[in-house]
Amino acid sequence: MTSLIVCFPKPIAGFSPGLGVDTWNLRSLSQVPYSSGDGFRFPRRLARGTRILKCSGSHSSSHSWNVPVLSNNEVVEKLKLAREGREFLAMYSSVVGGITTDPAAMVIPLDDHMVHRGHGVFDTAMIINGYLYELDHHLDRIIRSASMAKIPLRFDRETIRRILIQTVSVSGCRDGSLRYWLSAGPGDFNLSPSQCLEPALYAIVIQKDFTINSTGVKVVTSSIPIKPSVFATVKSVNYLPNALSQMEAEAKGAYAGIWVDNDGFIAEGPNMNVAFVVNGGKELVMPRFDNVLSGCTAKRTLTLAEQLVSKGMLKSVKVMDVTVQDGKKADEMMLLGSGVLIRPVIQWDEQFIGDGKEGPIAKALLDLLLEDMRSGPPSVRVLVPY
Structure with missing residues (x-):
């Protein structure tokens, strides 16, 4: 060479x-x-x-090997080309202390502990018709995750909230998603963050048209080891098991993988919670949140489901341990999360759920969630001043 x-x-x-x-x-x-x-x-x-x-070189060949040394302008131009077609509308970085709308400038330092050690937490809030949906619930969760990950806050909660809202406002986005991270911050490449100068906050606004898909899907039991419970309850950037579980499911022609904990109880999907309708279609049950991520969409759905109890469509709503056997024998099964909202499951491994068709409870819950996103109370909808 x-x-x-x-x-x-x-x-x-x-x-x-x-x-x-x-x-x-x-x-x-x-x-x-x-x-x-x-x-x-x-x-x-x-x-x-x-x-x-x-x-x-020690391995000579007939081809020349040349890595160009780029100027700052050349780097920026290449970054712009790499971001073409991606709807990144605005990014906040505490490292630079402001918001940028230039996709080429939406970068994170390589020596940030979140990048090379995975020492960071994140969360996502949907932007629906100019409102941030469940921002405060997501904000409470990321602060709780940061505490468990021993990441000190760069700003207090109210300042973080204002920064996030302003970033969406600057973006002009009315339908999309806001993703944000709390990191141990840049400093060096050591294992310990002791030399990190100060923790960091990043946020990015992504343009996205939400496609509501209520078509039933197939899931499979994941063979990827589930995260230890102490990490499963923290929404960290360590998503390698989740990614591998999703890849495994797709390779088997399924929509997602379902994790089962060491005691044989159903846990969660790679980035969503699960729920079941049992006892003749009259009881909604959801696995406990003790050892899985506390999904904001899942918890909001539990609250909204009480309306179906009032209407007589359900007799009760419970959070409890659910075995794989009971889950596969359920009348309905569904996935819940900000990325899927509520998606019916009609097959798990080789077994059909219920009659193998989308059920009425999943549809009713999806309608309630969509209505909540459009016109819910101020506790779940934060208006963005554009």
């Missing part, structure tokens, strides 16, 4: 004067100590007399 290195007019610390340039390779360069004086380093601009030399 042929490589390019930068050779300086002055001697480079660590190299023998008799070493010919034809024998230099990347392995040699890795042994050169960094120096703040005349040692090996790359300046922003090459000094006068600097030469670019092709040097032989």
Whole structure:
């Protein structure tokens, strides 16, 4: 392999004067100590007399290997090209202390502990017709998650709330989603965040048209180990098990995977809760939140379901342990989350749920949730001043 290195007019610390340039390779360069004086380093601009030399690598080939050194303007242009077609409307970063509407500037430092160690938490609130849906419930959850993850807050709760609302206001987005993170912050690449300068807050507004799909789907039992309960209840950025579970489900032609805990009880999906209608279609049951993520959509659905009890469509609403056997024998099964709202499940593994069709309770709950999003009380809808 042929490589390019930068050779300086002055001697480079660590190299023998008799070493010919034809024998230099990347392995040699890795042994050169960094120096703040005349040692090996790359300046922003090459000094006068600097030469670019092709040097032989240990694995020679007929192809040249060249990594370009880009100017700031070139980096920005490439980032703009990479973001074309993506509806990123506005981003707040406490690192820069403000909001940007330039997608090329919507970046996070590589030395942020959230990036290279996963030491961060996040949450998402939907933007519906100019309102932030359940912002305060999501905000309470991310602050609780940050406390469990031992991430101190950069700002108090009310300041974070104002920043999030203003970021949506600047974006002009009326239908989409607001995703935000609390991080240990940038500092270094060590395991401990002790050298992080200060915690960070990031938020981004994404344009999104919500497509309501009530078609029944298939799910499978996930073979990916479930997160330990201490982590499952924290909405952290450590989503590798979730991603692997989702990939496994898609490879099997299913919509999502369902996790089962060590005691054999149903837990949750990769990014949604689950619920069942049992006892002849008259009882709504949902797995306990003790060892799974406390879903804001799931909890709101439990509240709204009381209206179906008043109408006589349901006799009761319960949160309880549910076995896989009982879940598969249910009259209805559904997924609940901000990404899916309420989605009926008609098949789990090889077994059909109920009669294999979308059930009336899932449809009624979806109608109640949509109405709540459109005209619910101020406790769940925060108006964004545009």
